[in-house]
Amino acid sequence: METNHLKTNHLGRSTVEVTELGFGGGPLGGLFAPLDDGSAAAALAAAWDAGIRYYDTSPHYGLGQSERRTGAALRRRAPAAFTVSTKVGRLLVPQDPEGRQDPEGFRVPATHRRVWDFSRDGVRRSVEDSLTRTGLDAVDILYLHDAEAHFEDALREGYPALDELRAEGVVRAIGAGMYDTAMLTRLVREADVDAVMLSGRCTLLDHSAYDDLLPACAERNVSLVAASVFNSGLLATPDPSPTATYDYAPATDAQLERAHALARVCAAHDVPLPAAALAFPLLHPSVASVVVGMRTPEEVEANVAYFGTEIPPSLWRSLKDEGLMDTRVPG
Template identity: 60%
Template sequence: MRSTELGQSGVRVTELAFGAAALGNLFTPVGDDEAAAAVDAAWKAGIRYFDTAPHYGLGLSERRLGEALAQRPRAEFTVSTKVGRLLEPLAEPSGDDLAQGFAVPATHRRVWDFSADGVLRSIEASLRRLGLDAVDIVYVHDPDDHLDQALGEAYPALERLRSEGVVGAIGAGMNQSAALTRFVRETDIDAVLLAGRYTLLDQTALTDLLPAAAERGVSVVVGGVFNSGLLADPRPGATYDYTTAPTTLVERALALKAATERHGVPLRAAALRFPFGHPSVASVLTGARSPEEVRDTVEQLRRPVPDAVWDDLRAEGLPSMNTSLPVSTPIGERTQPKESS
């Protein structure tokens, strides 16, 4: 599987990244064996970039990912984790963590902390859980309500760690483009992780983040390409950004599905391929909780999407007429994107 360097960091990521939130029991439990098998399936498919965070299952995702990668050659894979939420043990644990989206016992509480000390403590704890002595990529995680501290304290701390070799590349991860654009313009980050804002249904990032990233040489990792479900299976009651999708968006997604299926292409395949139309996009990150889900995603990404599909989408105004669209070349043989007219 093709890999790309993030910015000028020297850290490389494969075009498909394994999102390990599900290994932290996102919404429903995943067994230890199934979690390990999902990572194994990703490895066999050529995926070498794995993303996690302390937030995911109160550290369970990091522990499981570290265990699954422990016997792999360290030089052959890239791991990213995140800072911004410290995990503090509860004196009297009770209940579960489902209010935060994870089916795990509520053994810890999350404490927002984007201070320099918080960054150091977070990374030290993550390294223990992952079983690593250095982490390849660290993202400032969801600093929406803490932007000044994240820019003024967390980023400089990460910059020092990068200069010391503890961190290979640094970035910020959010589900909005405006704040990420500030990181691109005001810091020397290597990458941004953007969730849900550069998809077939939402190209908000075209107005600010993607032009800034191209100008500054910052790489973009795109998550949430299915907008939490609607682009995977458009129907009434489907979810969009983790809430029930409004009727207008369902109708729009169904129009996209009709356009791709006229050419025998599943909507999921087009949704996975779409972000690669922009030259700043280095990787698409998708979650998986089983080997079957991994294999299906890889199959969809490798499926050819003829230029006629993108032509039909343009003709319907879906996606934006100002969007660069991928060429039909299969992943692993990427060439320059095809410009919309």
């Protein structure tokens, strides 16, 4: 796969390659704040120019807005030059917005309602709808999305549907994107998936992926894609703000104290905290990529610069010595 300078990794036993830094499409859907088409296109162009070749999106993000914008940016590129993933589990059903905004955090008109559906027919319809919205001939990776409250349905019906699509060559890799490590571990052990996308549980502040999920991934040759590595904001700046959020809620005093302790050790090694947060997941050999949501060229440039920061091994040793990093983490 063509890249400027970012390293690529294969997902599990599949032929799919992803750059170690990926573009997360949540903000393209207007997550928490509106985003116009021009700004979204500029962010995607900046990511491409920086060498990012893995783009993740979902119907959920802005009621299809993220998929449309991602497709518009990638349609003019050679398909072999990039990797795109989208997700299934929510069908978008048209409705009259009647002046209402989407109730699930995306600043877009409520032109559709989401209907949970992990059935075979629902999965296949979702893929068809995603291809229509993106205008792409195919997607590379398909994830079961946010299936925590529907896990048995997703495992019993959704996974076989993904497996069927992979066997037909409609997609080249399959998996699930969730925050629940126990459920993802069960999926890795009971199904034949290529990758799992884990939100917020393989970070400097939360090492719970090391309990069961990463060992299972290593055993089964399944790749992990790390998302929400800043834990929604607390690790996103060199000096954590007292008003920062942790997993989309105000950070507690204990979380702030730990983030400041991490920042102090990082600063002593001339490493900005966000640079360490981006590098941390990739210390484990099963982690193939870190996906970061970005909405402006400036955010892209900042994250690419942080990602390119050289991390001295002494930083990881110091974090372990200070009791801030699990001794199970390599490095």
